[in-house]
Each structure stands twice: as C-alpha cells, then as structure tokens.
Amino acid sequence: MHAEIFALGSELTTGAKLDTNSQWLSVELAGAGIETRFHHTVADDLPAMLSELRAASRRSELVLLTGGLGPTADDLTRESLAQLAGVPLVEDAASLAHVQECYRRFGRTMPAANRVQALIPAGAEVIPNRHGTAPGLWMTVPPGEIGGDGGCTLIALPGVPAEMRPMFRESVLPRLPRGANLIRVARMNLFGAGESAVEERLGDLTARGRTPEVGITAHEATITLRIVARAPDEAGVQRQFEETKRIAVERAEELIFGEEDETLAGCVLNLLRERGETLAIAEVGTGGRLADWLTQEDVPDARAFLGGLVEPTETICLGAAVAPGEAASEVRSRWGATYGLFTPALDESGAERAIVLATPDREVRATYRHAIDSAIARSRLAKAALDLLRRHLLGRAT
Amino acid sequence: MHAEIFALGSELTTGAKLDTNSQWLSVELAGAGIETRFHHTVADDLPAMLSELRAASRRSELVLLTGGLGPTADDLTRESLAQLAGVPLVEDAASLAHVQECYRRFGRTMPAANRVQALIPAGAEVIPNRHGTAPGLWMTVPPGEIGGDGGCTLIALPGVPAEMRPMFRESVLPRLPRGANLIRVARMNLFGAGESAVEERLGDLTARGRTPEVGITAHEATITLRIVARAPDEAGVQRQFEETKRIAVERAEELIFGEEDETLAGCVLNLLRERGETLAIAEVGTGGRLADWLTQEDVPDARAFLGGLVEPTETICLGAAVAPGEAASEVRSRWGATYGLFTPALDESGAERAIVLATPDREVRATYRHAIDSAIARSRLAKAALDLLRRHLLGRAT
Structure with a gap:
C-alpha cells in the first residue's frame, strides 16, 4: 500500500x-x-x-x-x-x-x-x-x-x-489496513571519510533493491547509514538489522562511532568515563564549538570534560606566547586533565595544520586541511579533533 | 509567473x-x-x-x-x-x-x-x-x-x-524574471521581551491588511519583524520601509539591536570596535556557545574578542576556587581586555542567577532566570549576556 x-x-x-x-x-x-x-x-x-x-x-x-x-x-x-x-x-x-x-x-x-x-x-x-x-x-x-x-x-x-x-x-x-510488513529504521553513524568513499568501502551494502535497504546521508561530515528493514514481525526486523550491521562493521569498523542519535562528543565522553579519565581543550579554529558540544553531552555527576580555552590565534595562550599546538599540554596541566586537545586555526590557503592531543606520556598529532565548504568547516574540524581522541582511546591513533 | x-x-x-x-x-x-x-x-x-x-x-x-x-x-x-x-x-x-x-x-x-x-x-x-x-x-x-x-x-x-x-x-x-510589483522584505531584530509583549508594544503595526504588512517571528529568543513591502518601484518600497521602521523605533527602540542578518554578537563586536575596546569571557551555563558566536562574527584584522574560558562550574576558574561571578574580573585581567563577561550556570530550579560584566571601573550585573524551554536555554542566556554588554555600551544598563 x-x-x-x-x-x-x-x-x-x-x-x-x-x-x-x-x-x-x-x-x-x-x-x-x-x-x-x-x-x-x-x-x-x-x-x-x-x-x-x-x-x-x-x-x-x-x-x-x-x-x-x-x-x-x-x-x-x-x-x-x-x-x-x-x-x-x-x-x-x-x-x-x-x-x-x-x-x-x-x-x-x-x-x-x-x-x-x-x-x-x-x-x-x-x-x-x-x-x-x-x-x-x-x-x-x-x-x-x-x-x-x-x-x-x-x-x-x-x-x-x-x-x-x-x-x-x-x-x-x-x-488503516496494515501493510504486510513492519518497516523499521536503524541508524549507524560514521566519521573519517567522505560519503562516496564510505559507499565504495561498503560495496553492495548500499545497492538498490537489497534487503534490507541501506541509504547513506551526510550532515556536517558525519555519515549516517539508514538501514530500512521490512519484515512481518519484530524478530525478522532484528535479524535484518543484525546481519547488515555485522557486514558494515566488517567493512568500515574504524569509521563507525555510534548508533541512532549518538554523537562523536557523546561517544568520546563515554569512553573517557569508562576509563575514569578526563579532558581539557584549547580551541582556535573551532572557536568554542567543541566546548559547546562537550558541555551539552557531559553528565554533571560523572564529568569527563573539565574545561576549555578559546583563543583567536595559535601563538597565544592565556596571554603568554606559545608554539602552535603547545596549548594542548598547557590546558592539560592547567586543568589537571588526563588529555589536552588543541584545534588549529582554519587555514584558508588549504595548507596542512596539526590537531594536537597531549596524553600523559606523549603528544599525538593528526594533520588537518581546511576544506572549501567553509559553512561546515568549524564542525568538521571539531569532529576531526574528537575523532583523534576517539581513535587514541581505542588504541587506533598513530 | x-x-x-x-x-x-x-x-x-x-x-x-x-x-x-x-x-x-x-x-x-x-x-x-x-x-x-x-x-x-x-x-x-x-x-x-x-x-x-x-x-x-x-x-x-x-x-x-x-x-x-x-x-x-x-x-x-x-x-x-x-x-x-x-x-x-x-x-x-x-x-x-x-x-x-x-x-x-x-x-x-x-x-x-x-x-x-x-x-x-x-x-x-x-x-x-x-x-x-x-x-x-x-x-x-x-x-x-x-x-x-x-x-x-x-x-x-x-x-x-x-x-x-x-x-x-x-x-x-x-x-529570474520579475513580477509586476516588487515584493521586498526588510527585517528588524529585537531582544529583551517575548513575542506577545513585543506585539502589544507595536500596536496596530502588525494588524492584518496593513500596508506594508508586518509579521512577527521568534527564534531562540530573538524576535524578528518582517516588513513585506509591495510597490511598483524601489522608491515606493523604500518609502514603505522607512515609515514602518520609524514607527517601530518610536515604540520599541531599546529592544531593537539590528537589521537583516545582524546578530547580537555582531552588534556588540561592532560597538566595541567603534570604541577601540575589547572583550574576554568566562562561560559556565553557555558552555562555549558565546565564544562560538563571537569568533564567527569577529573580524581578524580588527579583533574585539580576545579569548574565553569554559568551566563546568561557577566556583572554579582555571583550577583556583572563586566566588560565583568573580571569573568576569579574572578573564578581564588575564586577557587584558576592556570588559570581562561571565555567564552563570543554568539553574534548573528557576532561581535567579547573575550575569556579570566587569568593566574598567565597576561590576554590572543582570539577573537571569532559567526558563522551562531548555532546548533554547543556552542560546537565551548567551543572548542575555550579550544584551547586558550592548546596553552598557549604549549607556542603558542599570
């Protein structure tokens, strides 16, 4: 019908x-x-x-x-x-x-x-x-x-x-007459590759006419897979979800950070809480966006986000001159956090800049290039920074 | 067409x-x-x-x-x-x-x-x-x-x-080819009163069938008047706009902060730049939202926003214990800014809390009550803080 x-x-x-x-x-x-x-x-x-x-x-x-x-x-x-x-x-x-x-x-x-x-x-x-x-x-x-x-x-x-x-x-x-089938939608959220690159990795999973159907959408650099299951009963729906999720994990595991409404910020805060660890941040290119997300997702009774700093330039941190990226260690020690995370300035020239994660024993860096779609540049950089921390927490950052 | x-x-x-x-x-x-x-x-x-x-x-x-x-x-x-x-x-x-x-x-x-x-x-x-x-x-x-x-x-x-x-x-x-009458829309942006209170103040300005028509919409506590002028030429459109804007200013001047796409953050930054003054912020309840807005609206070559701090609680500032609101002076001196602006925690009990503005010679406070519509609470508090600074800069804050 x-x-x-x-x-x-x-x-x-x-x-x-x-x-x-x-x-x-x-x-x-x-x-x-x-x-x-x-x-x-x-x-x-x-x-x-x-x-x-x-x-x-x-x-x-x-x-x-x-x-x-x-x-x-x-x-x-x-x-x-x-x-x-x-x-x-x-x-x-x-x-x-x-x-x-x-x-x-x-x-x-x-x-x-x-x-x-x-x-x-x-x-x-x-x-x-x-x-x-x-x-x-x-x-x-x-x-x-x-x-x-x-x-x-x-x-x-x-x-x-x-x-x-x-x-x-x-x-x-x-x-209303019922359709023969229940129709249910499950979502998987991915970050770290573009829409078409994800589709290439997933292969026949997004083919037309597949059962269940899998659609791909992108929103501010987050890729969402929408699995639409149709089956006569709930058990049939769940079987379709499980089988499709298993294949998605086989093909793109390291990109998948959550399901349904889970965000990268929520995922990172959960990982930190599981380990009893904490985070402080120094933002330049994200200008407060990262703090906005982290404070919205954090739980008052089990805080993992300790605080943050927003500076308009990379070379000043609380009035003192610093090297670009040095603010990661600076906020880590200021707030006594396990990790300090730094976002670089958005460089309009497209040159490579470094996102820096200060950990208890070393610094981890990820290169970042400013993309042309400046409307989502801030969100994309904030997500790239969260993803660096996520991969580090999962033992996957280089 | x-x-x-x-x-x-x-x-x-x-x-x-x-x-x-x-x-x-x-x-x-x-x-x-x-x-x-x-x-x-x-x-x-x-x-x-x-x-x-x-x-x-x-x-x-x-x-x-x-x-x-x-x-x-x-x-x-x-x-x-x-x-x-x-x-x-x-x-x-x-x-x-x-x-x-x-x-x-x-x-x-x-x-x-x-x-x-x-x-x-x-x-x-x-x-x-x-x-x-x-x-x-x-x-x-x-x-x-x-x-x-x-x-x-x-x-x-x-x-x-x-x-x-x-x-x-x-x-x-x-x-695109144009229709017979030009139809143009002008917007005036207001903050500081609810939609129906603004409508009451404006009286017959929003009556149906008025020429030009004036509509009211509210988005995250910003009230926007949409003046829809229809006239055969640009001069006729402009006459309708001017006459209607003059009446709006007569009736609600202190609430009007800008036109078209102008935001409260943009308005405040412009006022600061005109005076050669600067701002630093300490955010609790707005959790980075204020910094996000200010960094998006600020001009790299004429920076008025010097930096900001996000803390999850009111009583800690960069690791030291402080009284609630004291962070306004703290960030003002840390960044060497003309003004320090502090946003209090969002108090779910609905009790009054103080937004604090540290100026060169004194502290100015505005009371703030957390509203039930928590989806926009963060934006509303951020705007209330910007509006305190705006009114101070215009000599209107108490």
Whole structure:
C-alpha cells in the first residue's frame, strides 16, 4: 500500500509557515508498514488542489490531507473532496452540534461562518475532533477512473498539529489496513571519510533493491547509514538489522562511532568515563564549538570534560606566547586533565595544520586541511579533533 | 509567473528528515514577485519523479528542485531532468575539473563514483557551487507538450542548505524574471521581551491588511519583524520601509539591536570596535556557545574578542576556587581586555542567577532566570549576556 500526503494552505506555499505535519505522518505510516512516496503542498486554489488530488487518488491507495478545514473562504478541502468524488456537500447534524457546543463552552455564540465546518461530501464519514471545531473527513472512492486500480481512501484532518495528531492516532491509525510488513529504521553513524568513499568501502551494502535497504546521508561530515528493514514481525526486523550491521562493521569498523542519535562528543565522553579519565581543550579554529558540544553531552555527576580555552590565534595562550599546538599540554596541566586537545586555526590557503592531543606520556598529532565548504568547516574540524581522541582511546591513533 | 518547488529524497518522504529548503525558496521567490503554488516532495524513484515533473513543467513556468545531485545511485535528479527533456546525459569538463579540484584541495583522489556529478543533460547550463562538489543545473524547455504554453525553466540545486542558499542568491535569483510589483522584505531584530509583549508594544503595526504588512517571528529568543513591502518601484518600497521602521523605533527602540542578518554578537563586536575596546569571557551555563558566536562574527584584522574560558562550574576558574561571578574580573585581567563577561550556570530550579560584566571601573550585573524551554536555554542566556554588554555600551544598563 502506498500513501501520499497533502498539506493545504497558501501560508505554506508562500513560506510564511513550515509544514511539519507531513513529516510526522510519514513516520507514523512507516510504523504501520505503509510507504509514503509523495508529499504535496498546495496553495488555497481549487483547480490546483483538484489537479493534484486527481493524480494522487488514481496512483495511490491512501491519501492523507491536513489543513483547509477552517471556516473561512480559503478553506477548500471539503469542496475539493466533494468535486473530486462528484458528490454534493451536505450538512452533517452531529458535526453542526459539535461546532455549536465548542462555542457554547467558550460562552460564545457560533459565528454564521462556522456553519460550513459541518458540511461533508455526501457519503463521507466524520472523524471527531476533541481538541477543536473542525471535524475530519474519511472518504472512500471505489476502483475506477478516480480511484485507480485499487480504489482510494482519502482522509482529511485539521492542520493544527495539536488537533491533527491525536485524531490520527485515535481514529485513523487503528482503522488503516496494515501493510504486510513492519518497516523499521536503524541508524549507524560514521566519521573519517567522505560519503562516496564510505559507499565504495561498503560495496553492495548500499545497492538498490537489497534487503534490507541501506541509504547513506551526510550532515556536517558525519555519515549516517539508514538501514530500512521490512519484515512481518519484530524478530525478522532484528535479524535484518543484525546481519547488515555485522557486514558494515566488517567493512568500515574504524569509521563507525555510534548508533541512532549518538554523537562523536557523546561517544568520546563515554569512553573517557569508562576509563575514569578526563579532558581539557584549547580551541582556535573551532572557536568554542567543541566546548559547546562537550558541555551539552557531559553528565554533571560523572564529568569527563573539565574545561576549555578559546583563543583567536595559535601563538597565544592565556596571554603568554606559545608554539602552535603547545596549548594542548598547557590546558592539560592547567586543568589537571588526563588529555589536552588543541584545534588549529582554519587555514584558508588549504595548507596542512596539526590537531594536537597531549596524553600523559606523549603528544599525538593528526594533520588537518581546511576544506572549501567553509559553512561546515568549524564542525568538521571539531569532529576531526574528537575523532583523534576517539581513535587514541581505542588504541587506533598513530 | 508561477513556480513549483521540488524536494527530492526518500529521507524526506519517510520522515527521517524535514525539508526546510522549499519554505526558504518560497520566501526568496516571493521577494522577487514570483508566486509558488506547489511544493512536491518525492522519494528516490525515477517514475515517481518523472510523473510529477511532467505535470509541473507543463503547468508552471518555473520549477526549482533541491537534492538528488550527490554521487550515489539514489541521486536521480540529473537522470530525471534528462529523461524529461528527452536528451542524453553528457559529461561537463568544467564540472569534472571542479569536483576533482575539491578533492585535490583535501589531499584526496576523487572516488570514481563522483564522476557522475559532472554529468549534465545535454543543452543544460551548469550553476557553479563554491561550497561543495555538486554543481547545479539550469535547463530550459520550450513551449510545447513538455514545457506547456509558456515553456519552463527547471533549476536543480543541491539539498545541503549551506550550498543551496548562496547558489540561489548568487546565480539564480539575479537571472529570474520579475513580477509586476516588487515584493521586498526588510527585517528588524529585537531582544529583551517575548513575542506577545513585543506585539502589544507595536500596536496596530502588525494588524492584518496593513500596508506594508508586518509579521512577527521568534527564534531562540530573538524576535524578528518582517516588513513585506509591495510597490511598483524601489522608491515606493523604500518609502514603505522607512515609515514602518520609524514607527517601530518610536515604540520599541531599546529592544531593537539590528537589521537583516545582524546578530547580537555582531552588534556588540561592532560597538566595541567603534570604541577601540575589547572583550574576554568566562562561560559556565553557555558552555562555549558565546565564544562560538563571537569568533564567527569577529573580524581578524580588527579583533574585539580576545579569548574565553569554559568551566563546568561557577566556583572554579582555571583550577583556583572563586566566588560565583568573580571569573568576569579574572578573564578581564588575564586577557587584558576592556570588559570581562561571565555567564552563570543554568539553574534548573528557576532561581535567579547573575550575569556579570566587569568593566574598567565597576561590576554590572543582570539577573537571569532559567526558563522551562531548555532546548533554547543556552542560546537565551548567551543572548542575555550579550544584551547586558550592548546596553552598557549604549549607556542603558542599570
């Protein structure tokens, strides 16, 4: 079963508001084994809505719509569903009573305009709304020119997330036919190579049509593998995850630092805590970014991050002249930490600079080159520094 | 002229990621007088992309696409544009050289997979990408079965916002035809009061239907007024801006710190530079966030930010015990700065804590209460600290 999701409203197509309903509904549908192939955002424009709805209802078995159920002239969902099915709008007595009751409870009289919220396409069902005035709609179109080969179920919900979400979970989700399979996603997080280099290493793991599918995305130099398992039950899902993770580890073990939401900073702090060790930092090129991450991930009761220094240049440390990189040892001793970590200046010329890790018995260095994508340069350098420490803690740094 | 915007990628239709590009592009297009009627989000599926693209290119004169330009097998934008236009993909020598150069500067060899990033539909133009490997594409389809009555311009950009946004502003926006009225947006940035309090102070300025329209948005405690002027020429636009800004200043002057993209950190650094003064910081509750902002906004040749310290607790400064807030004077003298600024711990109990500013002749304090919305607590505290310094520099701090 395939789904398409519509978000209706000119406030979305003008960019005045950001639609988050479609993302939320996609995740809910995936959990029920239903795959979403399209999101559509359409302005308050009847011909535009109808043209998109016609294509969707022919192509997919499930169409979810949010928005356009309010009382004003630009709320066109009711009208467009009626025109799609070729049926008139009729007043639903229970819906009218509900809208009137909402106003009565507020101590107000229902404005005449709100009467349209009780109109439904003839033959449609009403979905109750406990959190607002606008009822939802459930409409079925049989197989044919409008409904396509499999027929189509169209479900309209209000655009307000606080109304839409409980309505979906209480009145829609339980009635949806389940896909044959559960669909679950597991993530593995990698650092230390580019997206295409990782793909090369992983070989057929990311091939199209593989079971389970493995997708690759990159965000600020962190590479994420998304394993999408489809199986009739949880045990089958877990078997697919395990087998795929095992292969990923075989092929790229030293790049993998965590799963799901785990960050490099969190990973490094966990490793330090396991060993009862601590860290202090001296930042130049990362200008506070590293401290920001470490302080967000650190645990107050088991602190591994002791403190840090931000200097605008490599050759000054707390007012004294130092050699580039010397600040690693300096902060290590100032804070009495097991390790001192230093990030060099971002050198626009692309020349090699050294990230320096001061350990109890020696200095470990990693060369770093500033990349052209300066928007993520700071994050990339901060991650490269954390990764040097991670590899050292795992006995893998040179 | 009507536009449609595509966001491509299964990570969007599964709900794993939220598309924010379409909203951003809609706002930019509106600024050029171009109305967006549809957003489409499509999975990595060639037939699905082609069916949506065909409808869009027939219906609208402008189609913008983001995503799907990466080097992996599920990046299908190049292929779908070529199939839409019925032309082959050909290798673009300049694009290939660019991709190779990106890798060379990193000291790496381009993986074979990245070669596909230099493929373009025959007849398309390349849009240069200064921030990443994937070039953009500009393709024109003449009036007819594919291009519709008016023909269609299709423009593909990378999905990474840090690459997409400058490419759009530098290489796309200046070449787009303009609508009848200019639509321009001016922004004023405020700090120090909540969204509804600001709205109350501004009175009828934010009323619906006012000319020009003024919208209010809040992001991490910064309030932004968006003034949307519509006029046939630039002089008319500027008259609307000036008149509205004058009223905003009359009603909320002490809250306004900047316009357009100006940040509080940038504003404070400018004030310091004008006076030939400098700043050092001691961060507890902001954990590096303040240094991160200040180092991003500071100018290497006229540095006003001298350095900073991040400590996990208020009562220790560089290994020595201190009273809470004493670190402000400590960093001021360590770095020889005009001012020392201290951020207190985020106190979950909601008790009052002091932000401390050490000046050449005294200490200035501002009380701060941790708010419940902890997701933005760090940014809010960092801004409150910058605002204390800003008000002091303007002679407004108590």
